[in-house]
Amino acid sequence: MKNTVTTLQNQKLNKDKITMLTCYDYSMAKLMDTSGINVLLIGDSLGQVMLGYEDTLPVTMEDMIHHTRAVSRGAKEAFVLADMPFMSYQTSVYDAVLNAGRLMKEGRANGVKLEGGAKVCRQIEAIVEASIPVCAHIGLTPQSVNAFGGFKVQGKSEEAARQLIEDAKAVERAGAFMVVLECVPAKLAALVSEAVNIPTIGIGAGAGCDGQVLVYQDMLAMFSDFKPKFVKQFANVGEVMKQAFADYTKEVKGGTFPSEEHIFAISDEIIDKLY
Ligand code: KIV
Ligand code: NA
Numbered sequence: 001m002k003n004t005v006t007t008l009q010n011q012k013l014n015k016d017k018i019t020m021l022t023c024y025d026y027s028m029a030k031l032m033d034t035s036g037i038n039v040l041l042i043g044d045s046l047g048q049v050m051l052g053y054e055d056t057l058p059v060t061m062e063d064m065i066h067h068t069r070a071v072s073r074g075a076k077e078a079f080v081l082a083d084m085p086f087m088s089y090q091t092s093v094y095d096a097v098l099n100a101g102r103l104m105k106e107g108r109a110n111g112v113k114l115e116g117g118a119k120v121c122r123q124i125e126a127i128v129e130a131s132i133p134v135c136a137h138i139g140l141t142p143q144s145v146n147a148f149g150g151f152k153v154q155g156k157s158e159e160a161a162r163q164l165i166e167d168a169k170a171v172e173r174a175g176a177f178m179v180v181l182e183c184v185p186a187k188l189a190a191l192v193s194e195a196v197n198i199p200t201i202g203i204g205a206g207a208g209c210d211g212q213v214l215v216y217q218d219m220l221a222m223f224s225d226f227k228p229k230f231v232k233q234f235a236n237v238g239e240v241m242k243q244a245f246a247d248y249t250k251e252v253k254g255g256t257f258p259s260e261e262h263i264f265a266i267s268d269e270i271i272d273k274l275y
Pocket of ligand 1: 180213
C-alpha cells in the first residue's frame with residue numbers, strides 16, 4: 001500500500017511509529033521500499049554523504065531533482081520526501097512555491113521538506129496552497145550552521161524550549177503535515193510531540209517522537225567522516241564493502257577472477273582459424 005499524507009498521519013493516531021531513512025538512488029530505494037520503510041527522504045545531507053561537501057549549503061536544486069528522480073523510480077510504496085536546498089525557499093514565497101513545484105514535477109516527489117519554524121510559515125502556507133505536502137524541520141537546522149556557530153543541540157534553555165514548541169505549533173497552523181525534530185533533548189521532543197497533532201519525526205530527539213529518521217550511511221556504518229551521538233550502527237556494511245573490494249583486488253591480481261562460470265565461450269574451431 002502506498003504511504004500517503006493520510007496514512008502517515010493515521011500512524012500517529014494509531015501509535016504506529018513512522019520509519020524514515022534518507023535515500024539518494026534507485027537501488028537503495030528499492031531495498032528500502034521492499035523493507036517497508038514508510039518515508040524515503042532525499043535529504044540535502046546528500047551534499048556531505050554523496051558529494052563530499054563539508055555542509056549542505058552548496059547543494060543545488062539540480063542536485064536535488066537528479067537524486068529525487070532516481071529515488072522516486074524505485075519507491076513503489078514509500079512516501080518520497082525531497083529536501084528543499086539552501087536558498088531555494090529563503091529568498092521569497094514565490095521562489096519557494098516554484099522550487100517545491102520543481103521537486104514534485106521534475107523529481108516526482110510526494111512532498112517537500114524545508115527548514116525553519118515561524119520564520120518560514122509564509123512559505124509553508126503558499127506551498128500547501130499549491131497542493132504540495134510540506135514537512136517542516138526544526139531544532140538543529142543544518143542550513144543555518146553559520147548562524148548557529150556550529151552543529152549543536154537546540155532548545156536547552158527555557159526560552160529556546162518555548163520557542164521550539166511555538167515553532168512546532170506555528171508550522172502545524174501553516175499547514176505542514178509532519179515535522180522533523182533534529183538534535184532536541186528527548187523530554188522536550190516528547191512534549192512537542194504531544195503539543196501538535198501532526199507526526200513528529202526525530203533524529204537525535206529520543207523515542208517520544210512519532211517516528212525516527214537516520215542518514216542511511218550512518219546507520220550502515222558506511223560514512224566515517226563524522227559520527228554523531230544519536231547514530232546507531234545497525235550493520236557494519238562499510239566493513240563488508242571494504243572486505244569485498246579487497247577480495248576483488250586479490251582475485252583479479254591472482255587470476256582467480258573471472259573463472260569458468262563468468263566467461264562467454266566460442267568454438268575452438270573458430271579460434272584456430274584466427275591464428
Ligand atoms: O538532509 C537530511 O538527511 C535530513 C535528515 C537528517 C532529517 O534533513
Ligand atoms: Na536536510
